[in-house]
Amino acid sequence: MVYGMFKALAGTLSICVIFSGAFLRAECSIDTIIVNGQVEHAPRKGIVKVQLIYPNDKMGESGDVTVEDGSFRIPILFFTQSRAPFLNRSIPPEKCARKPKTIVVSLIANDQEYDRVSLDMTKDFKEIELSTYALRSEILPHGPQGTTPTR
Numbered sequence: 001m002v003y004g005m006f007k008a009l010a011g012t013l014s015i016c017v018i019f020s021g022a023f024l025r026a027e028c029s030i031d032t033i034i035v036n037g038q039v040e041h042a043p044r045k046g047i048v049k050v051q052l053i054y055p056n057d058k059m060g061e062s063g064d065v066t067v068e069d070g071s072f073r074i075p076i077l078f079f080t081q082s083r084a085p086f087l088n089r090s091i092p093p094e095k096c097a098r099k100p101k102t103i104v105v106s107l108i109a110n111d112q113e114y115d116r117v118s119l120d121m122t123k124d125f126k127e128i129e130l131s132t133y134a135l136r137s138e139i140l141p142h143g144p145q146g147t148t149p150t151r
Contacts, residue, residue, distance in 0.1 A: 028081035028096035031131040035105055035119075036073040041143035043109035048072045048141065052100035060100055067107075107141040115141040 035050050046067040052060035065074040082098040100121050107115040117139050119125070125133040 028079065028098075029131045030077050030079050031099070031133065033076045033078065033100070033103060033121075033125065034073065034128075034132065034134040035076070035103065035139070036071070036135060037105075037139035037141065038071050039067050039107060039141050039143055040070075041145055042067045042070045043107075043114060043143040046107060046109040046114075046143060048074065049106045049108055050074055050076055051104045051106075052076060052078055053102040053104060054098070055101050064108075105139060105141065107143060109143070114143050117141060 033050075033052065035048075037048075039046060039048070047064050048067060049062065049064040051062040054060050061076050061078045063074055063076050065072050078098070078100065080096045080098045082095040103119040103121060103124075105117045105119065106113050119135070119139070121133070124136055126136050128134045
């Protein structure tokens, strides 16, 4: 009895998996923004936080990374779909042009913000590969004066 129920359940799940792939479509890509730079006077246990901001000041994806040897590199993934799908179709159709307008980079240590840089997506970034954007040049956030860079 238990074996029969298990077999029926496995068969049902297999059919669901097979047919779900036929109806799912990934129309919009997931893009990546890479932010990198050198920190002058890096504080101990310094963290660089990156926040994506979309038009109308809508907060988006974010991430952070610990400063190592005075430098950092952080990729942030973001979904380009601007409308949520409704029952596998959008009404109106989904758009795949969602991109952040501003990227805010902050240097933080011990709950204190030492520096903040606002970057413009169109001016400060370039597409280096399909769906991947990188800074045109490294940024240089500043830590507190008189500290020794972490090594």
